Amino acid sequence: MDSWVVAMMLGASLFLGGIALIAFLWGIKTGQFDDAKRMMNQVQFDDEKELNDAADQQKKKEVLRKKEYRPE
Amino acid sequence: MPDVKCDHCHLVFSDSVMIHDGELHFCCNGCKGIYHLLKDEGLESFYTKMGEATLVPPTRQLEPSENFDSPSFYDRFVTVVSQDLAQVSLIIEGIHCAACVWLNEKALHKMPGMIEAHINYTNNKARLIWDPKVLKLSSIIDMIRAIGYNAYPYDASMQEVRTNKERKEYYLRMAVAAFASMNMMWIAVAQYAGYFTGMTQEIKTILNIAEWVLATPALFYSGWVFYRGAYYGLRNGAVTMDMLVVTGSTLAYCYSIYITVLEKGEAYFDSVAMIITFVLLGKFLEVLSRKNAADTLDVIGKYIPSEVSILDGDTIRSVRVSDVNVGDTIVIRTGERAAIDGEVISGEGSFDESNLTGEADPIFKRTGDMIISGTTSIDALLHYRALKDYAHSTLSHLVNLLENAMSQKPRIEQLANRLSEYFSSTILFLAIATFWGWYFWPHSFDRALMVGISVIIIACPCALALATPVATIVGLALGAKRSILFKSAAQIETMAKATMFVLDKTGTITQGRPVVVYATYHASFDQGTLSALVSSSKHPISLGIVEYLEKTESAVQAGGISEVNEIPARGLVGRSNGVMIAGGNGLLMQDMGIAIETSSDKSLFYYAVDGVLCATFELQDLPKENASKAIKTLQAFGLRVVMLTGDHEASAMRIAREVGIDEVYAHVTAQEKADFIEKGHNEGHVVVMAGDGVNDLLALACADIGIAMGNGSDIAIEVSDIVLLNDSLVSLTEAYAISRRTYGLIKQNLGISLVYNAITIPLAMMGYIIPLIAAISMSLSSLLVVGNSMRSRWMYK
Numbered sequence: 001m002d003s004w005v006v007a008m009m010l011g012a013s014l015f016l017g018g019i020a021l022i023a024f025l026w027g028i029k030t031g032q033f034d035d036a037k038r039m040m041n042q043v044q045f046d047d048e049k050e051l052n053d054a055a056d057q058q059k060k061k062e063v064l065r066k067k068e069y070r071p072e
Numbered sequence: 073m074p075d076v077k078c079d080h081c082h083l084v085f086s087d088s089v090m091i092h093d094g095e096l097h098f099c100c101n102g103c104k105g106i107y108h109l110l111k112d113e114g115l116e117s118f119y120t121k122m123g124e125a126t127l128v129p130p131t132r133q134l135e136p137s138e139n140f141d142s143p144s145f146y147d148r149f150v151t152v153v154s155q156d157l158a159q160v161s162l163i164i165e166g167i168h169c170a171a172c173v174w175l176n177e178k179a180l181h182k183m184p185g186m187i188e189a190h191i192n193y194t195n196n197k198a199r200l201i202w203d204p205k206v207l208k209l210s211s212i213i214d215m216i217r218a219i220g221y222n223a224y225p226y227d228a229s230m231q232e233v234r235t236n237k238e239r240k241e242y243y244l245r246m247a248v249a250a251f252a253s254m255n256m257m258w259i260a261v262a263q264y265a266g267y268f269t270g271m272t273q274e275i276k277t278i279l280n281i282a283e284w285v286l287a288t289p290a291l292f293y294s295g296w297v298f299y300r301g302a303y304y305g306l307r308n309g310a311v312t313m314d315m316l317v318v319t320g321s322t323l324a325y326c327y328s329i330y331i332t333v334l335e336k337g338e339a340y341f342d343s344v345a346m347i348i349t350f351v352l353l354g355k356f357l358e359v360l361s362r363k364n365a366a367d368t369l370d371v372i373g374k375y376i377p378s379e380v381s382i383l384d385g386d387t388i389r390s391v392r393v394s395d396v397n398v399g400d401t402i403v404i405r406t407g408e409r410a411a412i413d414g415e416v417i418s419g420e421g422s423f424d425e426s427n428l429t430g431e432a433d434p435i436f437k438r439t440g441d442m443i444i445s446g447t448t449s450i451d452a453l454l455h456y457r458a459l460k461d462y463a464h465s466t467l468s469h470l471v472n473l474l475e476n477a478m479s480q481k482p483r484i485e486q487l488a489n490r491l492s493e494y495f496s497s498t499i500l501f502l503a504i505a506t507f508w509g510w511y512f513w514p515h516s517f518d519r520a521l522m523v524g525i526s527v528i529i530i531a532c533p534c535a536l537a538l539a540t541p542v543a544t545i546v547g548l549a550l551g552a553k554r555s556i557l558f559k560s561a562a563q564i565e566t567m568a569k570a571t572m573f574v575l576d577k578t579g580t581i582t583q584g585r586p587v588v589v590y591a592t593y594h595a596s597f598d599q600g601t602l603s604a605l606v607s608s609s610k611h612p613i614s615l616g617i618v619e620y621l622e623k624t625e626s627a628v629q630a631g632g633i634s635e636v637n638e639i640p641a642r643g644l645v646g647r648s649n650g651v652m653i654a655g656g657n658g659l660l661m662q663d664m665g666i667a668i669e670t671s672s673d674k675s676l677f678y679y680a681v682d683g684v685l686c687a688t689f690e691l692q693d694l695p696k697e698n699a700s701k702a703i704k705t706l707q708a709f710g711l712r713v714v715m716l717t718g719d720h721e722a723s724a725m726r727i728a729r730e731v732g733i734d735e736v737y738a739h740v741t742a743q744e745k746a747d748f749i750e751k752g753h754n755e756g757h758v759v760v761m762a763g764d765g766v767n768d769l770l771a772l773a774c775a776d777i778g779i780a781m782g783n784g785s786d787i788a789i790e791v792s793d794i795v796l797l798n799d800s801l802v803s804l805t806e807a808y809a810i811s812r813r814t815y816g817l818i819k820q821n822l823g824i825s826l827v828y829n830a831i832t833i834p835l836a837m838m839g840y841i842i843p844l845i846a847a848i849s850m851s852l853s854s855l856l857v858v859g860n861s862m863r864s865r866w867m868y869k
Contacts, residue, residue, distance in 0.1 A: 003274045010282045014255065021251045028243050034236075038193035041170030045121060053181070061187055 079119075080107045080220070081127040102130035106220045115178055121171035128166055130220040137210040137217070140225075144379045144392040149225040150209070153201060157187060160209065162198045164191060166221040179219050183207055198223070239359060242297075246356045249294035252286040253345040259283055260342045273335055280332040283341035290345040291325055294352055313351075313492035313537065316499055320528035321347050327525055330518075337522070343529050343846060350534035350854055357541035358561070376471060377411040380404075383455060393462040400458045410445045413465045414456040421452020426765060446470060470742065470770065474791070477746070477773035487565065487815075488540040491822060495536065499833075503527040506837045523839045529846050530836040535825035535853040540565075540818050542861045547814030549865065555782075555797035556807045563793045567777050567808065568815035569758045573706055574749060574771070576763035577717035577727055580781060581699050581801065584764070585612055586675055586691035588620035597686040601633055601648045602679055605655050608636045609644055613677055616691050617655075643677075655679045674723075693723070700731040702801035707732070709808065712757070716740045716748060718767060745771035762796075762804060764788055779804065817864050821857045828853045 027033060075084045079096045080103035090097040091104055098104040110116050139145060146158075153159045167173060173193045180189035185206030191198040200212065216223045263279050265271075298321075301314030321344045328339035379390045383401040393411045396402065401417065404410055410423075420438040425447045437443065443456045445467035462468050507524030511517065544561035551558050558564055578584050603621050606614040633653065636646035642663065643656010654664055661668045661678050666685055668678060677689040706713050714735045717724045724738035737748065745761075749771050752759040761768070761775035764784030772778030772791045780792035781799045789795050796803040832849055835841055841849075 007278045035192045035194050
């Protein structure tokens with residue numbers, strides 16, 4: 001086995017692992033793991049209705065954001 | 073009758089006391105109201121989400137929600153995010169389950185004008201962003217109250233932000249270090265396999281480069297905290313453990329690069345990542361278990377009224393507490409807390425002074441009496457003149473003292489920290505000496521450098537860094553099993569060094585409620601009438617009588633009375649079948665012209681029907697079960713045990729005799745308790761204070777270790793370092809025993825790592841340590857420490 005195979009495999013796996021690490025760091029930074037208790041329980045309330053509610057909430061926020069930027 | 077579940081709070085009660093509403097059952101009108109509100113709002117799926125959890129039935133709210141709209145409140149708590157949006161941070165009370173979080177968020181989101189409502193389930197803190205033009209803050213609070221919770225604001229202080237940031241920072245660094253060293257491990261497997269079976273230099277270099285890539289972020293990103301620590305240590309003229317970690321890992325890193333580039337010898341990249349990861353793990357555990365002082369201060373904020381009503385001519389207006397001048401007339405209503413000290417000029421009523429004195433009995437105030445800030449009006453509506461401004465009032469004074477005590481809590485220097493300083497300087501010295509020794513012997517430069525570095529690496533501080541955190545975590549787990557909650561791991565060591573225990577009487581040594589110990593019946597009377605009379609009052613003495621009647625007279629049917637009046641500081645007077653009945657203390661009997669002839673150090677309750685004395689009850693606050701046994705255990709450890717109480721001398725002495733405490737101080741105020749603890753410090757004692765009430769707050773905060781009882785006031789629990797969830801004094805002795813044991817374990821662990829070093833360092837100095845052995849020994853020493861801690865856990869069940 002040529003040594004470049006080892007190099008390539010090492011490189012590829014470290015690259016993939018690195019992506020996972022970066023995703024995890026992003027999760028921490030954006031506060032997704034701040035509330036450990038809530039994180040564990042959130043799955044219980046994850047049906048279609050909740051998704052709709054979340055989408056409505058998002059829309060509401062957008063509307064208000066736009067309102068803010070309106071020159072007065 | 074069968075027991076049924078309340079449809080809102082899911083608590084079980086007898087069917088006879090329930091409110092029936094069609095198919096539904098409710099324990100109180102509050103629960104019923106909430107149930108229907110949720111139904112109307114389309115939020116009834118809360119009950120399925122809630123599952124088996126139970127809720128606390130809603131209670132009466134004292135502070136009117138309009139206060140939340142006042143300008144002074146806005147100044148203090150509300151921040152303006154942008155033109156149309158305001159933000160406030162609240163602590164929500166009554167959250168028991170994930171469904172509670174869901175319900176609050178949903179209910180708030182349904183309100184028009186609410187932009188964002190996020191509740192943290194772990195610490196019950198909520199961040200709300202809303203449009204104040206559309207929605208008033210008071211309506212938001214009303215909504216939270218309407219669905220059965222309560223909310224109060226807190227200053228989202230800088231300190232909190234900082235603590236959270238630090239925690240997150242460590243989390244990130246830890247993640248990177250763990251990633252790097254775990255990946256390093258499988259590369260190292262290949263390396264060591266190659267070391268024994270032979271491998272071309274080309275493959276070796278590839279593996280080295282891969283390790284180099286991994287070690288770089290581990291050293292410079294994760295290890296940054298050590299560089300920082302070493303720098304600050306040096307600036308203060310101390311060689312710290314950080315210094316050792318930094319020198320060892322940086323040297324090893326540079327040497328490994330040199331090896332990799334020159335393509336000869338073995339690289340040490342794996343050791344670099346390992347050292348950083350293990351030592352960082354120790355620090356990370358410490359940061360996680362650190363108590364968040366900011367959280368405590370937030371809860372205290374709830375106890376400070378933000379404004380008071382003052383009489384301005386004929387009108388009453390609200391002003392900020394800091395704007396009150398000496399001489400202003402202040403109006404205080406039922407349920408309000410006084411913020412300013414003063415003297416009553418008109419009106420009367422009783423005040424709850426338990427915050428300051430610990431005495432549960434209401435104090436009756438009339439014209440000329442002093443109002444002390446921090447006390448709460450129970451039923452009084454009165455006007456009083458401010459004698460001091462807010463900054464000089466008792467309440468503000470106490471809050472300042474408390475804040476100071478919280479921030480300047482005495483820190484007992486930890487054994488591991490002290491040890492690591494000597495250890496680090498010794499190792500660095502030995503490593504340098506080894507290098508020069510080998511260099512001049514003579515050997516080649518890189519041989520000498522490698523041996524020097526191997527001394528530092530073999531003296532791996534990993535075991536030393538892990539010794540304390542692993543042992544304390546075992547201690548925390550042991551405590552948790554016995555319902556002892558250590559809030560901060562570092563406090564275990566302090567607790568183990570305690571020399572003096574200060575105990576509060578009421579609620580800590582005693583049960584905190586009077587119990588009938590002796591009853592004399594002078595004439596026959598209807599117990600049902602007495603039962604009905606005392607049931608109408610919530611005074612602790614009345615509750616004691618009710619409890620006694622229920623226990624002794626099995627078939628008492630309360631009833632048959634009318635017009636009951638509660639006379640403050642006297643007792644109860646009522647009418648039964650046209651006959652006057654009265655129950656109360658000696659003063660009441662004297663007022664009614666009924667002759668009584670006993671004097672006792674116990675509380676007495678007399679009962680008279682139509683002017684004739686029928687019964688005398690003697691009530692006492694009894695010590696808790698096993699209290700004397702627990703105190704004997706503490707004394708057997710050679711500790712000085714002291715009892716402090718705001719109560720009067722006689723009852724204090726009696727309890728002290730019963731439980732076997734010799735040193736007793738009675739008539740002690742909140743401030744004097746704290747002074748007493750300060751005195752203990754000055755005498756060189758490490759002081760542990762156990763208490764449960766608001767009057768113990770200062771003392772709890774001043775003591776090296778504050779211990780709160782689980783059913784104590786929530787603020788006392790916040791301020792304390794240890795909470796005894798089962799209220800038992802036996803737990804107190806167990807907490808001490810566990811701390812001692814944990815401290816012993818810390819010493820053992822430190823001993824193991826030192827002995828380990830004493831064996832391996834000479835070997836390293838002689839140049840016998842090859843990279844393989846260095847790596848194995850590093851893991852082995854850490855494993856020994858962790859294993860020893862686990863052993864202790866299994867042995868002490």
